[in-house]
Amino acid sequence: MTRERELLDRAIGVQPPLGLDFDAIEATGRRVARRRVRAASAVVVATVAVIILSGTTLLTRSKVPELTPGGAPVTVEPIARDSAYCYRTADISSTERDQHISVGLVDGDTAAASIEICATIWTSNRYLWSPGGPRSSPPPLVACILNSRAYNLDGGEGPGSVGVFPGDETVCSRLGMANADID
Structure with missing residues (x-):
């Protein structure tokens, strides 16, 4: 077989x-x-x-504080340190052209330098914020922490950033925002 x-x-x-x-x-x-x-x-x-x-x-x-406008002043550190906004007036709801300008540094802490950056914008009068033309010194400026009520911030990433406004230390609380601890 x-x-x-x-x-x-x-x-x-x-x-x-x-x-x-x-x-x-x-x-x-x-x-x-x-x-x-x-x-x-x-x-x-x-x-x-x-x-x-x-x-x-x-x-x-x-963690972005939503405060009652006119309430007691609060100071907090900014959440976003790489960008800031310079404002022409102490108004976060204005829709006027160039009411606020987004600024940033290529390298460095933009939040810490925001007052200086915005002061330069004011003195150069690049956005025609100074009625009499370029000026030797900017108005008094104050840094606040922007919240969700701030109008038209780039890409929704503005809340937690620094917003620099003309005025004194009461501007932030009047607008319902915390003062920025940027030192």
Whole structure:
């Protein structure tokens, strides 16, 4: 019967059984499993990072004080330090052209330099804020922490930034904002 089986196998083209390298097959399986674990770990890490950043953003935005206009003055540090806004008048709801200008430094703490930056804008009269033309000194300026009531801030990222207004230290509380601790 063995001879008959051999003849039949040759006739229909059956190949002799192959020798399998089980060690190589298992090693390939382990490599594939490690790749899958690394990919799943990377997805988990990325998801956790997105959740943490989203939560931080929500918590940060909720720390912008919403004060009652005319209330007691409060001083807080700005949340956003890389940009600031210079205002022509002490009005956060004005829709006039060039009422506020977004400013920033390429490198450095814009919040800390905001009074100086806005003073330069006032003295140069670049936006025609000074009725008599360029002036030798700006009006008294005060730094406030902008809240969500401030009109038309770039990309909604303004709340928590510094807004510099002409006036004294009572301007911020009159507008319902905290004074900025920028020193």
